[in-house]
Amino acid sequence: MDSPSGPSSPPSRYLLMLESRAICELGAFYAAGPFLQFAPAGDGHPVLVLPGFGASDFSTRPLRMFLRNRGYRAHGWKLGSNLGPREGVEENMRERLEWIAGHYERKVSVIGWSLGGVFARELARHSPDLVRSVITLGSPFAGEPRANHGWRCYEQLSGRKADDWPERERMKQPPPVPSTAIFSRTDGVVAWQGCLEQLSATSENIEVESSHCGLGHHPAVLYAIADRLAQPEGQWRPFDRETGWRRFIYRDPTRAEGRRPAAA
Structure with missing residues (x-):
């Protein structure tokens, strides 16, 4: 019998099996093209998109394509596959951020998928004068190092222990x-509890119904991203999930646990 999942353990095998939904979610991305044309348009500021562990800029192409359609200057990280904080990676990301900010002479919004979101937050911490906002997609920045199904692979490829992160607190x-932290309680790769942002005057959580591998192209995720990026600089407000059709798509991220996901 499958052991129960929780904030200190990886998601259940049932949820891991449901990660195959990502293929259907990619199809939904293309099918939802006409609907996504109604997503808020942007002001043209640059956006840097960081891929998840083991992935490259190829995985974020649908997201960057959508962002360009909404008027943004979307860029990949151009560092090949994300194999963790190997030597030179963090320095190269900072140089990439500095180049984009200098090229457009504007602050950069940074979107990170999974491990890419952990990097995105640290970029903002290191260079707050260059970063306009941060959006994470299923990023376990607040969770236990082994509360995911990829920690063994991470240790092999990165050459570092899963809990070898300075200043984890x-x-x-x-x-x-x-x-903004976007997460899914049906995430089959990382424990969703570790993907939650601490709420403050300028931080929030948005819940979607998605697989982990589909977060970068799920229509509900993309709409939420567009809504967040479209806010005027310096006038950030929390996401409004109560108005109109949104209440049926975006659930209350503070509700009690215990809902079993429906099969895709």
Whole structure:
């Protein structure tokens, strides 16, 4: 029998099996094209998108394509596959951020998927003068190092122990810029409890019904991203999930646990 999942353990095998939904969610992305045309348009500021562990810029192409359609200057990280904080990676990300900010002479919004979101938050912490906002997608910045199904692979590929992150407690604190954590309770790769942002005047959580591997192209995720990025600089407000159709798509992220996911 499958052991119960929780904030200190990886998601259940049932949820891991449901990660196959990501293929259907990619199809939903293309099918929802006409609907996504109604997503808020942007002001043209640059956006840096960081891929998840083991993935490259290829995985974020649908997201960047959507962002460009909404008027943003979307960029990949151009560092190949994300194999963790290996030598030179963090320095190269900072240089990439500095180049984009200097090229457009504007602050950069940073979106990170899974491990990419952990990097995004640290970029904002290191260079708050260059970062406009941070959005994370299923990023376990506040969770236990082994509360996911990828920690063994991470240790093999990165050459580091899963719990070998300096100042882990500091990582749980919101970065010094507006931040949004998008998560799914049906995430089959990382424990969703570790993907939650501490609430503050400039930080929030948005819940969606998605697989972990589909977060970067799920229509509900993309709409929420567009809504967050479209806010005027310096006028950040929490996501409004209560108005109109949104109440049926975006559930209350503070509700009690215990709901079993429906099969895709």
